[in-house]
Amino acid sequence: MPELEDAIRRAAEVSLQYEGFEENCEISVSIVDNEEIRQINKQFRRIDRATDVLSFPMLTFAEGEEAECNEDGEIILGDIILSLERAAEQAQEYGHSLKREIAFLTAHSMLHLLGYDHMEPEEEAEMFARQKEILLQAGFPRE
Numbered sequence: 001m002p003e004l005e006d007a008i009r010r011a012a013e014v015s016l017q018y019e020g021f022e023e024n025c026e027i028s029v030s031i032v033d034n035e036e037i038r039q040i041n042k043q044f045r046r047i048d049r050a051t052d053v054l055s056f057p058m059l060t061f062a063e064g065e066e067a068e069c070n071e072d073g074e075i076i077l078g079d080i081i082l083s084l085e086r087a088a089e090q091a092q093e094y095g096h097s098l099k100r101e102i103a104f105l106t107a108h109s110m111l112h113l114l115g116y117d118h119m120e121p122e123e124e125a126e127m128f129a130r131q132k133e134i135l136l137q138a139g140f141p142r143e
Contacts, residue, residue: 004031004084004102007140011103014138015110018130024069027113028079029106044091050085053105055079055112078107081110096142106133 008029016025044056053100057078058068058141067075082105087100091101111127111134118124135141 003099006101007099008082008106010069011106011134011140012110013124015107015114015134018137019114019135021075021114023067023075023107024073025075025077026072027077027110030079030085032081034083034085035134037081037086039092040081050083050086052083052090053109054081057113057115061115078105078113080113082106082109100135101127103138104131104135107134107138110134124134 012029016022021023037052037054038048038050038055041051055078058067058076059078070076082102084102087101087105088098092096097100108127108131111130116118116123116127116130118127132142
């Protein structure tokens with residue numbers, strides 16, 4: 001699926017540029033089905049249901065925190081797990097392409113890996129505004 005790989009790569013790169021993260025870094029992206037993401041969600045979040053994407057940041061961006069690096073000296077930002085099945089369902093539900101949905105989920109997860117959250121209404125508004133701008137810059141406007 002080169003088209004989806006391209007969407008993931010572009011959304012990730014633009015997210016890093018948008019946030020001014022200029023360090024070389026590693027991001028792991030796994031594409032799974034609903035059953036597999038349900039199992040991961042249950043194991044790590046104690047929520048026994050499928051979801052569209054899970055993000056597992058390696059950094060908290062706390063002052064003085066030492067980043068873990070891989071063998072190439074790249075900062076390990078974390079893991080993104082996407083449910084292709086759920087993304088396809090949502091693309092159809094929202095009336096846009098699977099490629100756009102995958103880019104959206106990647107941008108959303110990248111912001112989590114870069115220290116953002118959406119637990120409070122203000123945080124959510126800020127994160128969603130950043131997501132929208134990232135998607136526009138990456139060439140994935142709302143269709």
